[in-house]
Structures are given as C-alpha cells and as structure tokens.
Amino acid sequence: MSLSFSSSLFGFCPSCASILPTPNVAPSEIACKVCGEITSVKEKAHELVCRLEKVYEKRVIEEVDDEGGADSIVDHICPKCNNGKATYSTMQTRSADEGQTVFYTCTNCKNKSIEYS
Incomplete structure (x- = not known):
C-alpha cells in the first residue's frame, strides 16, 4: 500500500x-531529498519575503572595584532599573550537557538576575 x-x-x-x-x-x-519528486517553484509577485535576525554583541570592560579586584562589566539591561551595565559570573548548575547559568548583578541598583544558557 502506498501513502x-x-x-x-x-x-x-x-x-x-x-x-x-x-x-x-x-x-x-x-x-x-526523500522521494526525488521534482517540484516547480513559481515566482511570486506582490509578496513581501523577509528574514529577521538578531545580532548580539557582547562587550567586556574591565573595571577595578574598591577591594582591588577586577570585575567584568557587560551590556545587560537590568529588569528593575533599566540600567545597561552589569557584572556577571557563571556557574554550572544543571547537567554537564546543558549550558552554564549566568548570574548578572546590576552596577546601579545591585539587583541580581539569572539567565539560563
């Protein structure tokens, strides 16, 4: 029987x-690529075809804090005060085949947020 x-x-x-x-x-x-049937593709006029692509650029700035240590500051929008800078640290909180968890701390209000990668 054929489908x-x-x-x-x-x-x-x-x-x-x-x-x-x-x-x-x-x-x-x-x-x-499965059955080999040839299909013709017609030109479509008056239809808008677009592709949306988000490009993220991660910039790292070194800044020395009061204790003499250096924290990496990246562009990250704080959900509390909308500040655009935060320090970050990473930790493996889930299984090894999943991405690291990124902990952000806002440089303005010290609010902490988490991003699961």
Whole structure:
C-alpha cells in the first residue's frame, strides 16, 4: 500500500509531504531529498519575503572595584532599573550537557538576575 499526500502548501513535497529545500532563485525546480519528486517553484509577485535576525554583541570592560579586584562589566539591561551595565559570573548548575547559568548583578541598583544558557 502506498501513502499519498496532496500537499498544496509551499515548502512541502506534494508527494511525500517532507520539507523541501529552499530555492535560491525563482522560478526554478527543486527535487525532494526523500522521494526525488521534482517540484516547480513559481515566482511570486506582490509578496513581501523577509528574514529577521538578531545580532548580539557582547562587550567586556574591565573595571577595578574598591577591594582591588577586577570585575567584568557587560551590556545587560537590568529588569528593575533599566540600567545597561552589569557584572556577571557563571556557574554550572544543571547537567554537564546543558549550558552554564549566568548570574548578572546590576552596577546601579545591585539587583541580581539569572539567565539560563
């Protein structure tokens, strides 16, 4: 018995419903990597296609505190006072295959916040 799908959704194979690779240009033809069926991709006019990408830049500034030690200061917005600078420290609080936990301390109000990486 053969399975048959009739997928009319863009990006899915009409034969096996697997995800099709995204073409670089249109119009073109792309082949399904699962069943090999060739699907034609038509040019779409009057449709906005966009990609949203967030780029984060972590800047580290060394600052000497009153005891003579140096704390790393990074850009981090405090949820309490909206200050843009905080010191941080990291610790492995969960299993080894998961990311470290980052503890931020606001340089203005000394509020502590946690980020699970």
